[in-house]
Amino acid sequence: MNQQISFLIEIQNIDMDLLKYEEAAKEILKDIKETEDAINIKEERREELKEELLDLSKKIDMEELNIKSYDGRIAKMKDTQKLIQTNKEYNAMQKSIKDNESLKKKSEDDMLLYLTNKDELNNKISQVQKEVVQLTNSLSEKRDIYKRNKQKFDAAKKDFNSKKDLLVSRVKREYYTVYETIKRNKKLPAITSVTQSGACTGCYRMLPPQQFNELLSETLFMQCPICSRILYVEQNNLEKTEK
Numbered sequence: 718m719n720q721q722i723s724f725l726i727e728i729q730n731i732d733m734d735l736l737k738y739e740e741a742a743k744e745i746l747k748d749i750k751e752t753e754d755a756i757n758i759k760e761e762r763r764e765e766l767k768e769e770l771l772d773l774s775k776k777i778d779m780e781e782l783n784i785k786s787y788d789g790r791i792a793k794m795k796d797t798q799k800l801i802q803t804n805k806e807y808n809a810m811q812k813s814i815k816d817n818e819s820l821k822k823k824s825e826d827d828m829l830l831y832l833t834n835k836d837e838l839n840n841k842i843s844q845v846q847k848e849v850v851q852l853t854n855s856l857s858e859k860r861d862i863y864k865r866n867k868q869k870f871d872a873a874k875k876d877f878n879s880k881k882d883l884l885v886s887r888v889k890r891e892y893y894t895v896y897e898t899i900k901r902n903k904k905l906p907a908i909t910s911v912t913q914s915g916a917c918t919g920c921y922r923m924l925p926p927q928q929f930n931e932l933l934s935e936t937l938f939m940q941c942p943i944c945s946r947i948l949y950v951e952q953n954n955l956e957k958t959e960k
């Protein structure tokens with residue numbers, strides 16, 4: 718195989734490995750961001766629930782006071798009732814006592830409902846809190862993984878780049894420029910093999926027969942006329958064709 722082409726293939730292999738690392742890092746960062754967002758949403762929900770709980774506690778305190786004051790009033794009225802002389806006054810007092818008793822009953826019912834709601838709210842809050850803790854743990858694991866991968870990636874990148882620099886220095890400037898341009902425009906692969914039947918594996922279109930024959934002679938730097946990728950023939954394909 719043309720040595721220039723071999724260098725370009727090696728450069729491309731390095732670029733593909735670098736790309737894989739970058740994409741894996743991006744994936745983890747995306748995952749981290751999503752987990753952070755999920756934590757924020759849960760924390761907001763938890764704060765909302767806590768406010769609801771605060772309001773509810775105020776209502777409960779209020780009803781407690783109400784019940785106490787109804788009790789006080791009822792007791793006073795009962796004392797007064799004992800001293801009442803006339804039936805009419807007695808009945809009027811009795812009615813007031815009954816009214817206060819039904820108000821007290823209403824407060825007690827409300828109180829019971831508030832207490833049930835309070836239990837439910839407390840359960841909800843502890844559930845959300847549990848989820849926040851789980852997400853936070855998973856976030857710190859993900860951050861650790863990212864940090865470890867980043868260190869590995871940075872080391873590998875340095876290694877890859879020095880290998881790549883060496884290869885680039887051995888490739889003709891114009892060839893490398895073509896490679897970089899295709900890589901930028903079409904993404905990888907920028908250099909691609911041709912099948913035994915003469916199709917470009919970048920775009921899967923057939924090459925004109927004459928061009929395919931020229932490529933088989935292995936001496937040319939050639940681009941696909943359709944997708945403009947740099948073409949080469951795999952060594953084993955070449956042997957099969959020659960037989």
Ligand SMILES: [Zn+2]
Nearest residue numbers: 917920941944
């Ligand atoms: Zn092509």
